[in-house]
Amino acid sequence: MFHVVLIISAILVFFILKILLGLYRLNSYLSEIPKPQPCSWFLGHTLAFSGFKDIFPETTKIINDNGGLIRVIIPPAMAVMTTDKNVIRAVLKTQGAKGHCTYFIKPWLEEGLFTSEGTKWRERKKILSVCFGNLDLLKNFIRVFEEIGNDLVDVLETKIDEKCLNVIPLMKKYTMDVLCGTALGVPMKSNHYDSYTKSVDNLCTIIGSRLHSPHKKIDFLFRFTEEYRIHQKSLKIVNDYFDEVFEDKLKQSYVDFDMKERLTFLDSLIRSYKNGGQVTKDDIREEVNTFMFAGYDTSSIAMAFILYLLAHNPTVQEKVVQEQIDIFGSLTPDGPIDYDHLQRMRYLETVIMESLRLYPSAPLIGRMLSDDIHLENGIVLPKSCVVLLYIYGCHHNPKYFPEPEKFIPERFEKDDIESNTYLPFGIGQRVCIGKKFAILETKSCISKIVRKFRLLPSVPDTKPQLIFQMLIASKNGVNISLERRNSQCI
Numbered sequence: 001m002f003h004v005v006l007i008i009s010a011i012l013v014f015f016i017l018k019i020l021l022g023l024y025r026l027n028s029y030l031s032e033i034p035k036p037q038p039c040s041w042f043l044g045h046t047l048a049f050s051g052f053k054d055i056f057p058e059t060t061k062i063i064n065d066n067g068g069l070i071r072v073i074i075p076p077a078m079a080v081m082t083t084d085k086n087v088i089r090a091v092l093k094t095q096g097a098k099g100h101c102t103y104f105i106k107p108w109l110e111e112g113l114f115t116s117e118g119t120k121w122r123e124r125k126k127i128l129s130v131c132f133g134n135l136d137l138l139k140n141f142i143r144v145f146e147e148i149g150n151d152l153v154d155v156l157e158t159k160i161d162e163k164c165l166n167v168i169p170l171m172k173k174y175t176m177d178v179l180c181g182t183a184l185g186v187p188m189k190s191n192h193y194d195s196y197t198k199s200v201d202n203l204c205t206i207i208g209s210r211l212h213s214p215h216k217k218i219d220f221l222f223r224f225t226e227e228y229r230i231h232q233k234s235l236k237i238v239n240d241y242f243d244e245v246f247e248d249k250l251k252q253s254y255v256d257f258d259m260k261e262r263l264t265f266l267d268s269l270i271r272s273y274k275n276g277g278q279v280t281k282d283d284i285r286e287e288v289n290t291f292m293f294a295g296y297d298t299s300s301i302a303m304a305f306i307l308y309l310l311a312h313n314p315t316v317q318e319k320v321v322q323e324q325i326d327i328f329g330s331l332t333p334d335g336p337i338d339y340d341h342l343q344r345m346r347y348l349e350t351v352i353m354e355s356l357r358l359y360p361s362a363p364l365i366g367r368m369l370s371d372d373i374h375l376e377n378g379i380v381l382p383k384s385c386v387v388l389l390y391i392y393g394c395h396h397n398p399k400y401f402p403e404p405e406k407f408i409p410e411r412f413e414k415d416d417i418e419s420n421t422y423l424p425f426g427i428g429q430r431v432c433i434g435k436k437f438a439i440l441e442t443k444s445c446i447s448k449i450v451r452k453f454r455l456l457p458s459v460p461d462t463k464p465q466l467i468f469q470m471l472i473a474s475k476n477g478v479n480i481s482l483e484r485r486n487s488q489c490i
């Protein structure tokens with residue numbers, strides 16, 4: 001028994017020493033990078049960051065005051081965090097992996113496009129780029145956006161008397177229905193549908209909550225929590241539902257797929273599977289789960305902030321409405337929207353871009369360096385170092401965006417945004433594959449809403465209290481109020 005304890009202790013000591021040596025080595029490389037104070041010798045910056053009242057602007061100020069690059073210590077990890085376009089460019093030139101930045105998502109997405117690396121990622125990207133780059137497929141989806149947008153407008157009709165309407169749950173419902181309609185192509189009114197969507201929602205929430213809770217980060221301790229039970233149950237519901245839909249689709253004849261007007265991502269992948277292509281059923285499940293994760297909260301949060309900004313900027317809102325009148329001839333919201341209409345919504349597109357600048361759904365992305373990086377100032381970021389690209393801070397840097405706190409969609413009318421300074425969809429090889437999809441879906445939704453309703457600040461007017469979960473979020477919701485528009489006049 002004594003020998004067993006001795007061996008286990010020796011192994012533990014070995015691993016602790018290995019971590020400490022690794023940190024020591026990293027620290028010596030990074031010693032010239034400013035380390036903001038206070039930084040406790042035991043907890044590093046853990047308490048400093050969690051104590052911020054306004055986490056995003058305060059973090060931005062610290063990084064920008066330190067020349068755009070700081071060292072952050074959240075034991076047992078050390079990383080550098082940057083808002084500097086040159087560092088961002090250098091990082092993205094390397095084959096940076098996401099490393100343990102995706103650890104909590106892996107039980108759900110496994111080796112899908114978002115989480116995979118190397119050859120596997122390259123193969124996936126090739127297959128999925130065909131789906132996402134298929135204009136006919138995207139055009140088919142516009143009808144799904146349309147139908148679900150009509151349902152949303154009906155729901156908003158019932159909310160007209162609410163003077164403080166939190167739009168986040170409504171936008172979540174819209175994006176979830178859109179994803180189910182376009183990725184899976186499932187009937188939305190079934191019983192299973194509700195438990196499926198609830199489970200996807202649970203998984204997203206629990207993944208976000210694990211990031212902020214030291215004990216839930218450790219798998220062994222997480223297993224003793226109630227959230228672990230919900231996580232496992234939700235995972236099972238999501239995967240069982242996929243199996244059911246997949247088997248149903250397999251039974252459909254080949255001809256159905258070619259004839260079908262409403263091909264979904266799943267149909268498109270199954271076609272490749274039936275053709276004896278490289279994809280397996282497991283691959284398809286991983287990708288469907290990936291779309292559900294990567295396309296859900298990102299898009300719904302973005303749409304909620306667009307509505308909020310339009311409500312607070314009446315001049316911009318009326319310009320958006322005027323563009324709608326120019327395109328459709330009137331404000332009638334029920335007429336069909338097609339791809340050409342969406343392409344012509346140029347001003348609305350600048351509104352979407354400016355909103356994503358002010359409130360990037362993914363405010364921070366991480367990379368684990370695959371090679372040393374030699375910066376222009378002589379500093380070396382060593383291989384395996386984690387670099388956090390602070391997108392929010394970059395978007396709010398006055399060097400890149402004058403008057404960064406102001407909502408000015410017109411700044412995107414000229415083609416003069418400096419490269420590597422605007423990255424709401426990421427950048428480089430791992431740029432968001434759903435960008436085009438997301439912009440079309442958002443344009444369709446906002447177009448429907450502004451043609452029917454005038455957006456106004458909530459009463460009382462509440463400013464979103466931003467918090468960092470895995471994405472940007474607001475503690476007090478994103479609130480507006482609505483007034484019905486007269487379809488004859490603005």
Ligand code: HEM
Nearest residue numbers: 114294295298299302361362365425426430432433434438
């Ligand atoms: C406004 C909406 C969206 C925003 C702001 C957004 C943002 C991002 C960002 C920042 C990344 C890069 C992550 C990184 O480098 O670590 C990313 C990657 C990705 N996004 Fe999106 N996204 C949006 C919508 C969507 C949609 C609708 C889908 C799919 C239906 C999607 C699928 C993906 C996938 C699969 C990746 C991983 C790409 C890869 O690693 O090669 N996204 N997204």
